[in-house]
Amino acid sequence: MFSKACKYAINSMVFLATLPEGQERAGLKEIAFAANSPEAFTAKILRTLVRENLLLSIKGPNGGFEISDEGRKTPLYRIVQVIDGDSIFKGCALGLQECSEKHPCSVHHKFKAIRDHLTGMMMTTTLQDMALSINTGVSFLKT
Amino acid sequence: MFSKACKYAINSMVFLATLPEGQERAGLKEIAFAANSPEAFTAKILRTLVRENLLLSIKGPNGGFEISDEGRKTPLYRIVQVIDGDSIFKGCALGLQECSEKHPCSVHHKFKAIRDHLTGMMMTTTLQDMALSINTGVSFLKT
DNA sequence: AATTTAAAGGATAAATTTATCTTTTATTTT
DNA sequence: AAAATAAAAGATAAATTTATCCTTTAAATT
Ligand code: FES
Ligand code: FES
Numbered sequence: 001m002f003s004k005a006c007k008y009a010i011n012s013m014v015f016l017a018t019l020p021e022g023q024e025r026a027g028l029k030e031i032a033f034a035a036n037s038p039e040a041f042t043a044k045i046l047r048t049l050v051r052e053n054l055l056l057s058i059k060g061p062n063g064g065f066e067i068s069d070e071g072r073k074t075p076l077y078r079i080v081q082v083i084d085g086d087s088i089f090k091g092c093a094l095g096l097q098e099c100s101e102k103h104p105c106s107v108h109h110k111f112k113a114i115r116d117h118l119t120g121m122m123m124t125t126t127l128q129d130m131a132l133s134i135n136t137g138v139s140f141l142k143t
Numbered sequence: 144m145f146s147k148a149c150k151y152a153i154n155s156m157v158f159l160a161t162l163p164e165g166q167e168r169a170g171l172k173e174i175a176f177a178a179n180s181p182e183a184f185t186a187k188i189l190r191t192l193v194r195e196n197l198l199l200s201i202k203g204p205n206g207g208f209e210i211s212d213e214g215r216k217t218p219l220y221r222i223v224q225v226i227d228g229d230s231i232f233k234g235c236a237l238g239l240q241e242c243s244e245k246h247p248c249s250v251h252h253k254f255k256a257i258r259d260h261l262t263g264m265m266m267t268t269t270l271q272d273m274a275l276s277i278n279t280g281v282s283f284l285k286t
Numbered sequence: 287a288a289t290t291t292a293a294a295g296g297a298t299a300a301a302t303t304t305a306t307c308t309t310t311t312a313t314t315t316t
Numbered sequence: 317a318a319a320a321t322a323a324a325a326g327a328t329a330a331a332t333t334t335a336t337c338c339t340t341t342a343a344a345t346t
Contacts (some may be wrong), residue, residue: 088144095151
């Protein structure tokens with residue numbers, strides 16, 4: 001469904017979103033541990049998120065990463081789009097170059113309904129929402 | 144969503160399912176062309192499907208592949224399961240080792256609904272259904 | 287200013303997926 | 317029986333994704 005890079009990105013962002021006001025900064029090591037992702041690979045992914053202004057990064061002692069205000073409000077959709085592109089939201093299930101009503105594949109109608117449901121869910125679920133669910137003990141970040 | 148190998152498998156099977164009674168056999172070349180898939184790679188995938196008894200293969204002159212009766216009735220679900228495994232139907236969206244109600248990730252409830260919808264659709268859509276939709280001109284196999 | 291800390295950047299490597307090519311085996315036709 | 321045909325099998329290669337490592341840059345502390 002999503003690439004590993006994308007899952008690492010989501011889990012890193014959600015972890016940062018769970019941190020309380022005033023101590024929202026975390027270092028790479030801490031993030032990678034919390035997100036269950038390999039450190040160096042995570043670093044690379046975080047830089048992408050920084051470039052997208054979803055994260056702030058601070059160098060030097062006591063440096064690290066913070067989720068930006070924008071990042072906190074960001075829907076899950078955006079993370080997936082940034083890391084994996086939007087083929088999962090737009091592409092044909094069976095590999096036709098274009099998914100369209102005009103030239104549909106043999107599962108288009110059934111598949112589109114599901115894909116749109118997924119898209120809607122991803123667009124309306126923010127990292128903040130996910131973090132809250134974790135902070136209230138309803139769900140979990142790690143296995 | 145699905146791997147290329149999986150899309151090639153589905154499109155090859157659907158193509159074979161579109162062939163009319165009495166001339167249901169096709170060679171690798173014809174199949175690969177119809178399914179828009181690379182020939183040698185397709186050959187490898189077809190062998191997997193033969194091993195699963197979803198296809199029959201005949202060597203020698205006028206040889207080729209035919210969809211088996213079992214294959215014709217097979218739900219799309221089975222092709223995906225054989226080629227990609229069932230992580231798409233069972234796995235956690237965010238990478239937790241187990242997807243479960245007891246230890247859910249932060250999108251579990253929302254995601255599970257969608258995933259189950261997908262699973263249901265894939266279980267109830269047979270290759271025959273897809274082939275019929277193509278044969279009646281409602282949908283298309285190639286771009 | 288010098289030292290330490292931690293991210294940025296870039297090079298490299300491992301693993302997996304996708305793709306191709308060559309030889310062997312089975313089958314049909316001559 | 318010999319030749320031709322087409323899939324099976326296995327080796328190899330290219331491309332992509334995942335992962336690690338090393339040097340540079342920026343910032344805080346001493
Ligand atoms: S054309 Fe295949 S999903 Fe729309
Ligand atoms: S635990 Fe993540 S989808 Fe079920």
